[in-house]
Amino acid sequence: MLKNLSYRERTLYASLAAELVVYGPYFFLHQQNSVNNLAGVIVAIILLQIIVQSVIAAVTRNRVTDERDRLIELRGYRAGYLTLASLMVLGLGMLWFHVAVGHHHLDSRMAGLHFLSVFFGMLIIADITKTATQIVAYWKAL
């Protein structure tokens, strides 16, 4: 199956795997997220992406990308942007609601950390949506 995948498809599967391996435990196992954890996750995903992409580049002889790859990439970015914009509107709406009803005080340190974590999560969801959209487009052979 791997032989039938193009260079771009391989890098996308690797990206998705790296994102799930790093972000999955971060969001589902950590009850108490901290700024240090957040920084650690960002460093981990960058390092893992560099290693995985280097391995794929080394084992793939034909690294041609073409107009269809670029079209699919654009579709991925559009889906990612729409996801991020929707989540941002939703997040800001929820923030406004909680502040309005008095659940949160914006000057509290924990509230700041909480919102940092939530907005980081939105960024991750948008990134995973971008990658997944591209993989689906390749599946459909677009």
Added chain:
Amino acid sequence: MPAIRNQIRELRALREITQQELADKIGVTRQTVIAMEQDKYSPSLETAFKVAMVLGVSLEQCFQYDPRGKR
């Protein structure tokens, strides 16, 4: 029925060119040639001209447009 259909597979078989050879000559991936042959991807005008040129036919012989087809 897709709006743009093509005869790439038939013309390629006639000239005994593999998908990889055609892909290399027109500067795309083999997966893109497969997608074009299955009418799932309509190439750019530049790529369409390159395909026709490599297969030795005119653009109209290689690609057909059906206005009633799905885009």
